[in-house]
Structures are given as C-alpha cells and as structure tokens.
Amino acid sequence: MDDILVLTEEEMKEAIVTMEKRFSNVRAGRANPAILDGVMVSYYGVDTPLKQLANISIPEARQLCIKPFDKSCLSAIEKGIYASNVGLTPNNNGETIILNIPVLTEDTRKDYVKQVRTMAEECKVRLRNLRQDANNDIKKLELTEDDIKSASDEVQELINKYNKIVDEKLKEKENELMSI
Numbered sequence: 001m002d003d004i005l006v007l008t009e010e011e012m013k014e015a016i017v018t019m020e021k022r023f024s025n026v027r028a029g030r031a032n033p034a035i036l037d038g039v040m041v042s043y044y045g046v047d048t049p050l051k052q053l054a055n056i057s058i059p060e061a062r063q064l065c066i067k068p069f070d071k072s073c074l075s076a077i078e079k080g081i082y083a084s085n086v087g088l089t090p091n092n093n094g095e096t097i098i099l100n101i102p103v104l105t106e107d108t109r110k111d112y113v114k115q116v117r118t119m120a121e122e123c124k125v126r127l128r129n130l131r132q133d134a135n136n137d138i139k140k141l142e143l144t145e146d147d148i149k150s151a152s153d154e155v156q157e158l159i160n161k162y163n164k165i166v167d168e169k170l171k172e173k174e175n176e177l178m179s180i
Helices: 002-024 071-084 106-140 145-178
Strands: 040-043 046-049 054-060 063-068 090-092 097-100
Touching (some): 002 145, 071 090
Antiparallel strands (some): 054 063, 063 097
16 A cells, blocks of 8 residues: 555656646746757757757847857757747857747737646646546555545545645746746
8 A cells, every 4th residue: 555655656746747847848038948958950860859969058038049069060950940849030150049039928928827727737637647546556455444545545635735736836837927
C-alpha cells in the first residue's frame, strides 16, 4: 500500500513539472530562452535543437541574442525559427541573430491566460486520473475495509495538496502574464 502511495506521489510531482515546463513556453512579454526550446534547425541534414548549435543570451529585457558556434549555420537557424512558428522575426547581422520580443497587447495577454488555465486544468485531470488509478490499485489489494478507507483518504490528501500547488502556480503565471 505504501508503494502505491509513493508511486502516485511521484507521478503527481511529474505532472506538476510537466505543467511548469508548458507554462514556461507561454511568453509574458519578456525575453526567455525557453521560448526557443522547441526550435529545430536542419544542420547538415539533421534536425538539431537550436540550443545545441548556439548560445542564447538576453542582452535586454525584450531581446534574445543567438550566437551560433558555427557561423555557417546562421541561415539554417533563421529558417528553423521561421518554421517553428514562435511568432518572432529573426534579424541576422552576419554574426548573431537578434530576436525582438514585441510588447503584448491586452487581448494577447488574455489569450495567454486562457491557454495557461487550460494547461492547469489538464494537469488537474491528470491528477484525478492518478487518484483513480491509485484507488483502483488499493482496492485490488486484500485489505480490510478500514485499511482501504484510510488509504483512499491518504490518496485524497495527496490530490488536495497537488491541486493546491497547481492553483498557486496558475495564479503566479496569471500575475506574470497580466503585469505590464
């Protein structure tokens, strides 16, 4: 029974980490290298993640600077950024690529908040599914009704704890998105 609880809690932690990663891809008007995590570049015919081909720095609050290790792949990096649909236009100066992050409008911010709320709800659905799986596994064990009830209560305490974490992370991200 303890194994079931430990495994369930680890899976719940994973769900939170996954949600946080997805949150980091929603930009808040500030430069964040995580925006480019999904960018793949065709480097000598092989799709390679951008962060393996270049240093990504933040020279200003609304600007990303991409300095490739090999200058010959500048145009390939540009093409990769366009193809990834991150919504940014690369400016190539021959040595680096500069990405200017536009100021977000009120409507855009509200759309991003909706996206983040959807992500949080998906995480809560995942947590509920984990609770259901744990309760089913507990019922399969040959335990007394009291033991099953107490184990189910422990699983419920876990989901309450992690739902609270999801709500806190959501509130933080919403505040970040709505602050100018």
